[in-house]
Amino acid sequence: MKKSSQDRIDEIVTNLYREFELEFPVESPKAVIEKMGGTFSTAVKYKVGDEAIVKKHKGKPEILVCINEYLYGIDDHSRVETDWMIYRTLGQAILCMGYWVKPEKWDTFPDGNYPYKNLRFRREVEQMEYFASAMILPKTLFLNELILNTNVGSYETTVDVWKMAEELRTTMPMVLERAKQLNVQL
Secondary structure (H helix, E strand, O other), X not given: OOHHXXXXXXXXXXXXXXXXXXXXXXXXXXXXXXXXXXXXXEEOOOOOOOOEEEEEEOOEEEEEEEOOOOOOOOOHHHHHHHHHHHHHHHHHHXXXXXXXXXXXXXXXXXXXXXXXXXXXXXXXXXXXXXXXXXXXXXXXXXXXXXXXXXXXXXXXXXXXXXXHHHHOOOOHHHHHHHHHHOXXXX
């Protein structure tokens, strides 16, 4: 993904945090969606590929996520993974459909369902995934935490990824994914 796209998404996330007075660690994705005027619901997964759907109803987004509610929140990994999927779907509504950022584009979509599997371009998917990671680990916060957890030695520089994950209240795989997105070598 182009750096200009990453910068634009980081700016959107910063503006979301500011406009809706979000604090880190970000509230549940459900609370964020509701603060933005949308609704959130869960359902039992009924078809492969329908794990997340943006529904437009009376001009407002509804994020329908099919999750196994018995696993959600059972440990940090499943919680972060599910939150990431929800934010990815919110990213679809914002980045691909224009909700909140381009009302004129959003208004062109008729009421209906827009499953994640209907995305046509890899670029859209990459942007949504970047958005999801940025909502969980905003760029500035991530880079500041990286500086605090970098140990410069005589022969090598190390980063305490476990400590970063703990302090950022996320998982090590999420920290590693965000580092990869930001071209940071850990």
